Structure formats: structure tokens, C-alpha cells
Amino acid sequence: MNRFLERIQQKLGKLYTPIVMLLFSLLLFLIAYPSVRPKTLDVELYHVAKETIRATATVEDKEKTEEARKLAAEAVSPVFHYYPEFVKSQTSKVEVLFVTIDEINTASEKLYQEKIKEAEKNGETTMPAKPTSKEKAASLKEKLATNTNVASTFGSNLPDWSLIQLFDSDATTLKNIKATSIDIINEAMKSQISEDELTKEKQKAKDKLDFSDLSVQNQKVANLLIDNGIIPNNVLDEDATEVSRAEAKNKVQPTMILQGQVLVQEGHIVDNNTYRQIELVGLLDKKMSYQPAYGLIILLVMQAIILVFDTIQKKRSSLSEGRDMTLYGVLVVLSAIVMKSLELIQSSGASNVSMIYPAAMTPLLLTLFISRRYGIISNGFLAAYSLFIFMSDTGSGFGVVMALYYALSGMIGAIVAKTRVNKQLLFMGIWLAAFNLGFMLMINFYQNTNLLTTDVLFLLIYGVVGGLMSFVMALAIMPFIDLAFEPNAVLKMTELSNPNQPLLKRILTEAPGTYHHSIMVANLSANAVQEIGGDSVFARVACYYHDVGKLMNPMFFVENLPSGMVSPHEQLTPEQSRDMILSHVSEGVRILTEEGLPQTIIDICAQHHGTTLMRFFYIKAKEQNDAVTEEEFRYPGPKPQTKEAVVINIADSAEAAARAMSHPSLEEIENLVYGIIKSRVADGQFNESDITLKELDKIAVSIINGLNGTFHSRIKYPKLEKNNE
The missing domain is CATH 1.10.3030 (Gametocyte protein Pfg27)
Structure with missing residues (x-):
């Protein structure tokens, strides 16, 4: 699916992001519209209600308010x-x-x-x-x-x-x-x-x-x-009595019909009082109000503006921008569908089931896969969006409490550490459940409700379940996001690392030296990348394929020459040798593209030599023709763009150079690795990546240890001579 999305983005160009934004905004509107659309009911007095009718707005029942005030005044004892x-x-x-x-x-x-x-x-x-x-x-x-x-x-x-x-x-x-x-x-x-x-x-x-x-x-x-x-x-005292009665009237709170309040249950008779309340909230008014729908549209427009502003600030590539916007839209729409499903269940009679909603799921996933900013944006939007989804099922007061609950619970997902969620299993599950439980207790204490009731108990259970569901659903969705949106998806990398992959089998059979070299470079790179907190799985797999271009002419690379065979380069001019060596990069990119491998692996193939100088053949060419320039004998690049590419660039050269040394000592290996890094830094090969000198030192130590463990001198043990006696 990743390649499919890339192809669509390439076709649409700059229009891709606005189209995606418009599409998921439309889906979000359609999901919430049944809750905000104007409703008129065909209700008859003293007839059975065909459906459960809830108030769509909060209004004052002035008649009931006046009755309550009159009763309050009558209840006042005369003042003597x-x-x-x-x-x-x-x-x-x-x-x-x-x-x-x-x-x-x-x-x-x-x-x-x-x-x-x-x-x-x-x-x-x-x-x-x-x-x-x-x-x-x-x-x-x-x-x-x-x-x-x-x-x-x-x-x-x-x-x-x-x-x-x-x-x-x-x-x-x-x-x-x-x-x-x-x-x-x-x-x-x-x-x-x-x-x-x-x-x-x-x-x-x-x-x-x-x-x-x-x-x-x-x-x-x-x-x-x-x-x-x-x-x-x-x-x-008639005057004092009248004052007391007036005070009693003023203390009477207005009788309100709350948004989401059940006016009549399905199957019940619509009496005078019920009919009057239905009329008060405007459900019998033929002039329908679209104000809630307008409010929803404003919310969606505000979300789009925030996303556009964030996109302008980051100045990412159109490919990366389109991928992030697609993932954001998919996860927010998925959350809206879950929210709407809970609303349908709740409207059928399961009270407070909306508290099960996994509010932290989408912020958590967006924080892990895109950025914390996207997690925060989605958290705020979904909390506000819930006001419209549950508009007809909850009162305005409880709706605000529920939105606050969603916002605070989702905030936990947005501040999670940016490591794989399966590495935070115990912490995340317990933390989300405990936070939701604490919020429910706080609200019930604030409202001074009796905790020893069935309703409160279910609220507490719903809060714990909602927290656990946020984590469990995030854990379940992660592999699908990996496969669909992440070029370095773990499952994809695991599949590509299988030795039975056709390309790997070809390298093993047609260029065994290159295959062994790739395995060695993969081990060195994976360990070094892990030291600096990079994606070691991706680095290992990328190394397996970085020299795939050598399949076109395997014998022109020294590691594939049988023992005693003269190098074909002896018969070629430096320029011809240069072209043969350079071709393994361009051919590798071509082969990997045709085979449909992830773009990130293709990028490693293109960047693993950067724009370094092919020094051996350059010197030979210079000896023959002084007019030869360095640019003619440099790799086409580009230079390494990522930390993983930098590591592979160093490990590739270090492994090949160490292999050419006869019984290298630790000191020789250290000089070799540090020499390669210093020359690459001086040549500006790492200028386009965000690697630091501290990280380069960690990389050097890791590669040195790896090479020393492979190529260190071994003690020659004396043979035990047979006793002739």
C-alpha cells in the first residue's frame, strides 16, 4: 500500500494533501451529521411515541419554573x-x-x-x-x-x-x-x-x-x-411574610430541559406535559435549526487551518507531508467511527458507555509514527468533536465533562515516549487505566455523588476499560500502520531479511563474496545504529541489498574473485574500471526499483558511497593524464541523508579495508576506522545528515569492536608431535 500511496501522490503532486484533507473532513462531517442534523417529529398528543425522544437543546420550562416558585411561596410559613x-x-x-x-x-x-x-x-x-x-x-x-x-x-x-x-x-x-x-x-x-x-x-x-x-x-x-x-x-406580619415568600421564589432554580434528556420513551403515551416539552425544545418547529451543523463545519475548518499552519512551519517534502496527512486522516476517522459506534450503543439504552472510548489511541499512534504535535492536534480536535457526536445523548453539562475526560486521557497518549508502544506495555496500560480511574473519582467527588452505587461503579469500570482499550487497540493497529505507511515497517523488514528472498538468493549464488561482505556490513551497521538510537532492523536489511548492483558484473569486484584469479581491471583503463565500479550503484537502484523494494532501502543503495572519491583509479588515471579531475572519479551520490546511511557508509568502507589487511591489530583497526571517519568529515560527506560528532565517536567504537572481533590475530598453537616410541 505504501508504494500505491506514493504513486498516487506523484500523480496528484501538490494537490494530494488538500484532497486528502478535504476527503477526511467530509467523512468526519458525514459521521457526525446524524447527531447534529435538524430533527422535526410527527408527534400526536395522547398517542404512543414511535421512538425515544431526547431534547436537542437546553431550554427553560417557564411554566414548570412558575409552578415550582408558586409551591415554594405557598410552603413558606407565615411570619408572626x-x-x-x-x-x-x-x-x-x-x-x-x-x-x-x-x-x-x-x-x-x-x-x-x-x-x-x-x-x-x-x-x-x-x-x-x-x-x-x-x-x-x-x-x-x-x-x-x-x-x-x-x-x-x-x-x-x-x-x-x-x-x-x-x-x-x-x-x-x-x-x-x-x-x-x-x-x-x-x-x-x-x-x-x-x-x-x-x-x-x-x-x-x-x-x-x-x-x-x-x-x-x-x-x-x-x-x-x-x-x-x-x-x-x-x-x-404580612410584610415580612411577603418578603419571605419572595425570597423563597428567588431561590427556586429555573426548571431546565437539558440537552440529551429523555422526554418520552419509545412506547409511552405522549401526554400534555410531554407534548409541551417537545414543543419547547423546538422538535415540533417546522423551521429547523442548522446551528449545530454550522458549529461542526467551523470545527472542521479550524482543524484544517491548524494542520496547514503546521505543514507550512515544518517545510517537509511533499511525499512525507502527504504520508503524514493520510495517516492523520485515517486514524482520526477511525476514532470518529469508534466514537459514533459507542454513541449508537448508548442511545439504545446503555448509559455512560461513551466513557469506554479509547481517547489515548490516536494521539499515541500519531505521536509515535509522525510527531508529538500531530498527537496534540488530534487530541484537541477529537475532544471537541465528541460534543457533536454525543450531542443528542448527553446534557450540555455532562457533554463538557466527557470532552474534558477525552482531552485529558488523550493527553497521556500525546506525551508518551517516542519508542515502540510494545516496549512500554506495562507502563502504558497501567498508566492509562489509573489516570482514567482517577479522573472518574475526581468527577464523582466534585459532584458529591454517592460512590457506592451501581452507576458510579460502572463509570469507574468504563474508565479503566477505556484506558486499557487505548493501549490494546494501538498495539493491534500498529502492524497495519507499519505495513501501510512506514517504509521501514518491522514486518516488511523481516520479510526482506529472509534468505529465501529471490534477490538475496541471487547474490548468494552469483556473488558469494558480495553476499558475505553484505552480511558483515549488516552486523557492523546494526550494532552501531543501535548505539545511537537509530533503526537497527532497517539498517541490517538495507545492508543486505546495498551492493545488489554488483550482480551485473560480479567478477569486477575483488571479493568475488576466486583465489589466484587475475583481476579483470588489469586489462582495463582507469576510466573503464571507474565506470564498472560506479555502475553497481546505478544498477542497484534500478534493480531495487524494479523489484518494488521500499524507497528507503533504494536510498541507502544510492547513498552508501555518497560522493566519495574512487582514489585508486583516480591516481592511476592521474598518472596517465594530468588533466583528469577528482569530480570525474567521484560517486554520483547523493551524500548520506540519514544517520543509518552514515553508519552504512562508514561500515562498508571499514569492512572492505579491514578484509584487505593481513592479521590487523586492534591499533591498526582503530587507525583505519577513525581515518575513514576523519576523511569523510573533511570531505563533507556527512554534511547533509544530522549526525553529531558524539554519535560518530559511538559509531567508531562499535565498528572497531566488531572488526576486532572478526579480524583480530589469533594465537598459533603448536602441534602435538606423535611419540615415536
Whole structure:
């Protein structure tokens, strides 16, 4: 598939990346569109709902809000104020009454005495009549009527017979009636009496007259005094009550219909309340809203802008750029499909199953195969994208929580070390599961929910499963990405390293010396590449094929000459020898291209000599013709572009030179390897790679150790002579 993508990229050129970006943006829109498309329902009142209907937006149910506020106001208890001073004011009214009675009695007696004296003075034989109790009562009424004091109304409310009874009583009796009445009123009004309790409290007070020393007739009068004297002292405060009711109303939160809330289950009757809620969220509105779809389009455009900006900054080759964009699109679309599948399962009744989503999978894979920046971009986009996917299944509040969960969980995948995920098995699996579990606990503690419930338990399990799935799915997808997008895929390299590969079998049979040389260079290169953190598997396989061009003329290369055979170069001019040697690079590129090997291996074949000088034949040519230039005897290149190519360049020359030495010592091997590296550095052969001097030193040490282990001088053990005895 890698070669297939390369061919498409070559045909489309600069249009490839925009086309890929447009294509996967369109796929992402189509995947999410069922969740954001405007919906109108054909719902009939008092009919069975044909499907489960959820709110597509968060709106306030004003009618329910008003009902709740009314109930809250009605639930407020009336505010009463207790006035203990009412005891004194009421008893003072009784005292005023009796003081007034005493005053009238005194005034009547005085007036009567004056009339007697006047009659005696005038010699009248008939004495004036004494004022009757009825007249006194009338006088009392008249006096109280002209008095504006509140206490005066107390006596005005008493019937005439009771006043006459009081005026008929002597001073001692009046004193007893007064004292008894005041004591009973005082005792009754020490407790709080509301309007509702007034009758009951009055009766309790009147019952105490049965235990007094008053006559039956006087008890009736005292009864009236008590009845008028006891009043409510725990009075309703209407203003305070209204304030309390207003506060209760204000504390009532608006009744909201939340996005994703189930309005009616499939098979249930659509009643008045349900129908009204469906209408409130706009599902019965024929003027459909496309705003969620517009929001999705904006998100997709923002993603495209970020990717374009990143591409401009990196300034990569169009081939590399197209490969990265394709892989990004494939993984993001795959994640969107997984997300949508979970949404369909959740909408069928499996609540909170969206938490199983492997949020770290795509960021992890993109970080490993492209760059950490791509992992971060995909993580942010997919978290925002989930708001649209689960739009109709979750409330807006929970949707934000879920997006935050996806973003934080995916962040773990984006910050993973850039080594093969199978080398981080224990760390990644445990870390992702533990992080998701911690997030779920944090959210539940924040919401103050009871952890000992089935729903919370399933949420915790979903979080752990989601973390493990991120790792397991990444591990499962990696080989397919390797094969489809990575030119140096492990499986592909393993296949190419098989000795039964046709090209390797040809090299073994037609150029055995070259085959052995390639194996030696492969061992040296793989070890050295591993020392500097490169791809040792690729380096080994690339070495197997780097000299495949020698198949065209194997006998023109010294390693393939049988022992004692004269080199064909003895019969050729330096220029002819040069052309034969140079051809193994161009022929190797041609053969590998025709056989469909990965471009990276073809690049190694082209770069393994760089633009180095073919010194032996150059010197010979120079001896024959002084006009010969170095450029005529240099390899066509290009120079090594990667660290792996640098290592193979050094190992190839070092192995061939060491093989030509007779029993080289460690010091000779060291001088050889360091000499090759110094001359290549001086010649600028490594200028186009990002190799460092520190890494070159590690490479030298590794190759020296490898050559020393192969070509070191061996001790000649003496032969044991046979005993002739």
C-alpha cells in the first residue's frame, strides 16, 4: 500500500494533501451529521411515541419554573411577631375601666350629697332620689364615648347589664372582680397566642373562673372582661411574610430541559406535559435549526487551518507531508467511527458507555509514527468533536465533562515516549487505566455523588476499560500502520531479511563474496545504529541489498574473485574500471526499483558511497593524464541523508579495508576506522545528515569492536608431535 500511496501522490503532486484533507473532513462531517442534523417529529398528543425522544437543546420550562416558585411561596410559613407588652396594655384597660367606675361612683355620691344639702337648705321635705346603677352605667358609656383613649373602647364593648352589675357591687366585690380578671388575663397572655388559638386560649382562661371566689353573676361579668381582655399577642406580619415568600421564589432554580434528556420513551403515551416539552425544545418547529451543523463545519475548518499552519512551519517534502496527512486522516476517522459506534450503543439504552472510548489511541499512534504535535492536534480536535457526536445523548453539562475526560486521557497518549508502544506495555496500560480511574473519582467527588452505587461503579469500570482499550487497540493497529505507511515497517523488514528472498538468493549464488561482505556490513551497521538510537532492523536489511548492483558484473569486484584469479581491471583503463565500479550503484537502484523494494532501502543503495572519491583509479588515471579531475572519479551520490546511511557508509568502507589487511591489530583497526571517519568529515560527506560528532565517536567504537572481533590475530598453537616410541 505504501508504494500505491506514493504513486498516487506523484500523480496528484501538490494537490494530494488538500484532497486528502478535504476527503477526511467530509467523512468526519458525514459521521457526525446524524447527531447534529435538524430533527422535526410527527408527534400526536395522547398517542404512543414511535421512538425515544431526547431534547436537542437546553431550554427553560417557564411554566414548570412558575409552578415550582408558586409551591415554594405557598410552603413558606407565615411570619408572626410576639408582643409581650400586650399583657400590660390589656390589663391596663381593665384597670382604667374600674378606675372610671370608681370615679363615677364618687362623683354620683358627691352630687347626691350636694342635692340633699340643697334640699335641706330650701326646707324641702322630699329628699332627692339617689342615682341608680342604670344611670351610672349610662354616665359611664357617655364618658367613655367622649374619650379617645384606646383603653376607653374596652368598656364600650361591654353590655349594659354587666355595667349595671358592676355599679350594683360594693367596693370589695369590684376589687375581687378586677383582681381575678387581671390575674387570669395576665397569666393567659404570658404565652404566645395567635389568631387561630384565640378562642381556645380564652376558653381555658374562662374555665379558671370556676375556681374563683366570685358569685355566679360576678363570674359572668368577669367572663366578659376576660373575653375582651385576651387578644392575640403573636401577630401575623404580612410584610415580612411577603418578603419571605419572595425570597423563597428567588431561590427556586429555573426548571431546565437539558440537552440529551429523555422526554418520552419509545412506547409511552405522549401526554400534555410531554407534548409541551417537545414543543419547547423546538422538535415540533417546522423551521429547523442548522446551528449545530454550522458549529461542526467551523470545527472542521479550524482543524484544517491548524494542520496547514503546521505543514507550512515544518517545510517537509511533499511525499512525507502527504504520508503524514493520510495517516492523520485515517486514524482520526477511525476514532470518529469508534466514537459514533459507542454513541449508537448508548442511545439504545446503555448509559455512560461513551466513557469506554479509547481517547489515548490516536494521539499515541500519531505521536509515535509522525510527531508529538500531530498527537496534540488530534487530541484537541477529537475532544471537541465528541460534543457533536454525543450531542443528542448527553446534557450540555455532562457533554463538557466527557470532552474534558477525552482531552485529558488523550493527553497521556500525546506525551508518551517516542519508542515502540510494545516496549512500554506495562507502563502504558497501567498508566492509562489509573489516570482514567482517577479522573472518574475526581468527577464523582466534585459532584458529591454517592460512590457506592451501581452507576458510579460502572463509570469507574468504563474508565479503566477505556484506558486499557487505548493501549490494546494501538498495539493491534500498529502492524497495519507499519505495513501501510512506514517504509521501514518491522514486518516488511523481516520479510526482506529472509534468505529465501529471490534477490538475496541471487547474490548468494552469483556473488558469494558480495553476499558475505553484505552480511558483515549488516552486523557492523546494526550494532552501531543501535548505539545511537537509530533503526537497527532497517539498517541490517538495507545492508543486505546495498551492493545488489554488483550482480551485473560480479567478477569486477575483488571479493568475488576466486583465489589466484587475475583481476579483470588489469586489462582495463582507469576510466573503464571507474565506470564498472560506479555502475553497481546505478544498477542497484534500478534493480531495487524494479523489484518494488521500499524507497528507503533504494536510498541507502544510492547513498552508501555518497560522493566519495574512487582514489585508486583516480591516481592511476592521474598518472596517465594530468588533466583528469577528482569530480570525474567521484560517486554520483547523493551524500548520506540519514544517520543509518552514515553508519552504512562508514561500515562498508571499514569492512572492505579491514578484509584487505593481513592479521590487523586492534591499533591498526582503530587507525583505519577513525581515518575513514576523519576523511569523510573533511570531505563533507556527512554534511547533509544530522549526525553529531558524539554519535560518530559511538559509531567508531562499535565498528572497531566488531572488526576486532572478526579480524583480530589469533594465537598459533603448536602441534602435538606423535611419540615415536
